[in-house]
Amino acid sequence: MSHPVDSVGSVSDASSPAAPSALTPAQERTLALMRRADGPLVFSEDFIAHLVEEATAAVAELSARLGGETLWVSKSFLARVHGCEVLHLAPDEFSWRPATAAGFVAHKAIELALNWRGEPAPSQVVDEALARLADQPDQRGAFVAGLTDADWAELRSRAVDRCTKFLQDFPPLPLSAHPVLEASAKWKPAGTIELSGKVDLVVGKPAGRESRLLIVDFKSGYRSFHHRDDLRFYALVQTLRQSVPPRKLATYYLDYAESDAEDVTEGTLEAGLSRALAGIEKHIELTAEGRAPVKRVGTACRWCPLQAECPEGRDFLHGDDVVSDDGIDE
Ligand code: SF4
Structure with missing residues (x-):
């Protein structure tokens, strides 16, 4: 694994003969954006x-x-x-769902991958991440430990997808x-x-x-x-x-x-x-001063629990091709 992002978060010369493996075009593109242009x-x-x-x-x-x-x-x-x-x-x-929990599972898997001996397969670190998270004494642990087989499979699939994309496309991190x-x-x-x-x-x-x-x-x-x-x-x-x-x-x-x-x-x-x-x-x-709230339609209407009683939100959704902006995080 090459190590082009150095200890100051800047970038060393990825084309250096010392680099043990070539970067992909996607990794090069990301490095170019993150490169420190000037001095300190x-x-x-x-x-x-x-x-x-x-x-x-x-x-x-x-x-x-x-x-x-x-x-x-x-x-x-x-x-x-x-x-x-x-x-x-x-x-x-x-409340956690496989779609929202995939972020924290992928993070745990990436953390393991960064410290793994050798190059792990994404599914390997995701399985290890799920096992460790299920033992955690918190809400995330309880969610993972209580998954049905189908939800576990969906969560694993989503986390493997994110972990794979990170490991393949993001510049390697020493x-x-x-x-x-x-x-x-x-x-x-x-x-x-x-x-x-x-x-x-x-x-x-x-x-x-x-x-x-x-x-x-x-x-x-x-x-x-x-x-x-x-x-x-x-x-x-x-x-x-x-x-x-x-x-x-x-x-x-x-x-x-x-x-x-x-x-x-x-x-x-x-x-x-x-x-x-x-x-x-x-x-x-x-809250403290009692001003009346203002409705603002937007992408949040898509998952708003008040949608059934909100004509403005429903009209917006019918007339708008709403896109997902889910993050890797919750
Ligand atoms: S559905 Fe209505 S209440 Fe919900 S976010 Fe949209 S505008 Fe606001």
């Missing part, structure tokens, strides 16, 4: 201090308006509150690149609001104030405008907790073997903060 990236200390100060003051003010409620702000919370507000206020009826799967970051200033981000993969080793981390989310469906918002939110949380922003954000589309990559800039972080604060404020208006 170091953000202004004043900018970071101002960003943290602004976020801390705004979250304290919003906390006071919540009236004691504890609020966990995640990328899915922000997607919901900036989407249909009626759906945002509906009870969360999420352990020296410090890859972390399902990486989480949290930031909790004074008050009752906590910002919490999770991404599929973080690559890179911190070094002083240099921005080195490459953040990657895997998606199994089509491109969607909110995928960049998800990654900008993670970059914001990472910056608030470490005072060092990541270097680059990339959404990798498994079915297409293509990436959408974005350099992290001051503008990226400011946009992430504005969107997060606006989302928290909307939630406060809708």
